Amino acid sequence: MLVVDDSKAQRRMISRIMSRWGYHVTEAGSGEEALLACSAQRFDIILSDWMMDGMTGLEFCRALRALAQDSYAYFILLTSKSEKAEVADGLEAGADDFLTKPVAPDELRARLRAGERIVGMQRELLQKNRLLGSTLTELQKVHDALDRDLIHARSVQQTFMRERRASVPGGDVSILFRSSGHVGGDLVGWFRINTSSVILYSIDVSGHGVASAMLSARLAGLLSGAAPERNASLVLSSHARRETWAPEEVAARFNKVILDDLRVDQYMTMVYAQIDLLNGKGRLVQAGHPHPVVLRADGTMDRLGSGGMPIGLLEEASFEGVDFRLSPGDRLFLMTDGIVECPTPGGEELGDDGLIDILRRKKHMTSGQLLEALTWQLAAHYGSEDFPDDVSGLLFDYLGPSSA
Missing domain, CATH: 3.40.50.2300 (Response regulator)
Incomplete structure (x- = not known):
């Protein structure tokens, strides 16, 4: 006193x-x-x-x-x-x-x-304030450590996408990948089966964040062209020639992997396409994924597939193969729902028609330029570059059998 x-x-x-x-x-x-x-x-x-x-x-x-x-x-x-x-x-x-x-x-x-x-x-x-301050300091240390780990995880995840621009005999591949957080559940990529065939795929694992990223990393290993003995879509013949299961069979095999082997609470959507580079013939499976779009050389647009069931929900799910054909100068676009479901600030989604409109207006661009322009259009549509969902896509330019 x-x-x-x-x-x-x-x-x-x-x-x-x-x-x-x-x-x-x-x-x-x-x-x-x-x-x-x-x-x-x-x-x-x-x-x-x-x-x-x-x-x-x-x-x-x-x-x-x-x-x-x-x-x-x-x-x-x-x-x-x-x-x-x-x-x-x-x-x-x-x-x-x-x-x-x-x-x-x-x-x-x-x-x-x-x-x-x-x-x-x-x-x-x-x-109590001092205790709270001390606790917040400790939480900040944990957060910083997690943040560093996630940044490292993101750099590792980027390696799953291989190079963003690549050429194969008969075509060129361009990849877009933007995760909504440090890591995401989207996966897009390609690999060659043999000298005349190529596989293109687009996958979206349910949910966000680390859990989705871990499952997409496992799936990336099952679709690795560098390790054919672990690739779930490839069959090695007696002459060591690479062959592949039909796309619908690949979807069924992945359905079994998720439900029986991985036993996770997540599911995934996918488009998996096989293209013969000598004649442009292709076959794909659409499993709950947005419709692939073919940008024809004459300026017309075709949407492929009829929807299909997601992978990893039902054991008895069946998947249907869809045949298509590319002509020289055509481009096949695979994308995840982060593009077509990108909302405006008011909640209105871009939708399939909005995507087709952007592709039609940007069709004169090269594939790399088109993907970059699409990213800017989505940012303008959403009102920010911090998208609410992962945004990824793959454009395949079919150059024709002479190039192959």
């Missing part, structure tokens, strides 16, 4: 009463002396006379509140003033309570107990 009064008699009287109640009391004969004491020591409760020579109690209270302290002192003004305006001045200066002089011991004790409750709550709050 700190008792401040320029009257030594008044000061001593209050100090003796408080000392008998078990308080540790310090005295100050002026506001200036009290301010120096507060700078050197922390007090829980301060009783100060209002009217003093030099610095008044009101001025002392203002100066005390201006000090940068990590604890709160409960301030009681001793005064004979009772006008509402004067009381308001005291509260405005930072006083917490008032005692009318001459001080009655019972009232003084009641005011002190009220001050003790306030100081106790303030200390408890301060302790």
Whole structure:
């Protein structure tokens, strides 16, 4: 406790009463002396006379509140003033309570107990804030570590997409991949079966984030052209020649892998296409994925497939193969639903018609330029480049048998 009064008699009287109640009391004969004491020591409760020579109690209270302290002192003004305006001045200066002089011991004790409750709550709050600050610091460390891991995971995931631009005999491949977070569940890619055939695929794993990324990473291993012995779509013949299951059979095999081997709660959608580079004939399976689009050399657009069931939902699901044919100059576009379902700020999706419109307006561009322009169009449609879902796609330019 700190008792401040320029009257030594008044000061001593209050100090003796408080000392008998078990308080540790310090005295100050002026506001200036009290301010120096507060700078050197922390007090829980301060009783100060209002009217003093030099610095008044009101001025002392203002100066005390201006000090940068990590604890709160409960301030009681001793005064004979009772006008509402004067009381308001005291509260405005930072006083917490008032005692009318001459001080009655019972009232003084009641005011002190009220001050003790306030100081106790303030200390408890301060302790909780410190604990919260310490916890937040630890959480920030964990967050930073996770963030570093996710950044590394993203760089690893990027390697699944191989190069974004590639050429095969008879065609060129261009890839677009933008995850909505550090890592995503989309997977687009290609690999050659043999010198005359190529596989193109677009996959979207349900959900977002790490769980989806881990499943897409597993699927990337099952569609690796660099490791044919682990590729779930390839069959090695007796002459070590690469052959492949029909697209609909590949979808059925992946359905079995997810339900029987992986046993995860996720499913996936997919378009998987096989193209003969010598004649442009192709066959694909569409499993719950957006319709592939063929950008014909004459400017027309064809949508392929009829929908199909997602992979990994039902054991008895069946998948249907779809035949198509590319002519030299045609382009096949595979994409995930992050493109066609990209919303406006009001929630209106781009849709198949919106995508066709963009492709028609940008058909004069090269495939790399078209994918870049599509990304900008989606950002303008959504109102931000931070898309709500992964955005990925693959454009295959069929150059014809002479190139092959």
